[in-house]
Amino acid sequence: MDFTQFVNLFIGLLVIANPLSALPAVLRITRNQSLAEKRHTGLTCAFAVGVILLVVTWIGTPLLIVFGIKLPAFQVTGGIVIFIMALSMLNAEESSIKHSLEEQKEKRSDLGAIVPLAIPIIAGPGAISTIIVSVNQFPGPYNQMVISVAAIFVAFVMGLLLYFSANLEKFFGQSGINIINRLGGLILAAISVQTIANGLIGLFPILTVKFGG
Secondary structure, three states: HHHHHHHHHHHHHHHOOOHHHHHHHHHHHOOOOOHHHHHHHHHHHHHHHHHHHHHHHHHHHHHHHOOOOHHHHHHHHHHHHHHHHHHHHHOOOOOOOOOOOOHHHHHOHHHHHHHHHHHHHHHOHHHHHHHHHHHHHOHHHHHHHHHHHHHHHHHHHHHHHHHHHHHHHHHHHHHHHHHHHHHHHHHHHHHHHHHHHHHHHHHOOHHHOOOOO
8 A cells, every 4th residue: 555545544434434424413413511521432432433443454454354244234324323323413303322320420521422322323344344454455464553543643633623523503693503413414414324225235235236336
């Protein structure tokens, strides 16, 4: 993998991570948190994204094989989770993916940072499949190290965005946040439908022929 291919992979992963969708999602998840808790959530999410992408880089393909999970099945499942999150954002409601009363009492804000923010919103099926395809396209430990660096850079950029989400929240104001939430929800819904469609086509290739895809 040369420098140009590295840059292309980094940009591709960053686009798939979709900061525009991540921002309204983190504002929704951290709405009732203090500034310190919001920043903690952002850093936790960025760290989780980095770990997830690194794990996928090194053991993603073998892990799917061991558990007998096909990537299309993961795409369908992740797409459904994203769609649930998108509906709540479009309706300006609390996410349907809620914590239990015990978790809320423990104030474990890191839970929302990991699911659904880190995965599947940021490090979702798209990013995971991109990593797996890149690993198979550029095999070898050296290329895996290069892909790992790209993954770390993506996590760092996302971390900066999420860390300063509170500042962005003040800048946009409540009306701006509501607009971003709904736009982000619409984008998330579209991403989820496309993800589910890709997964279904992967599981049932006959759909490609039947619908002319």
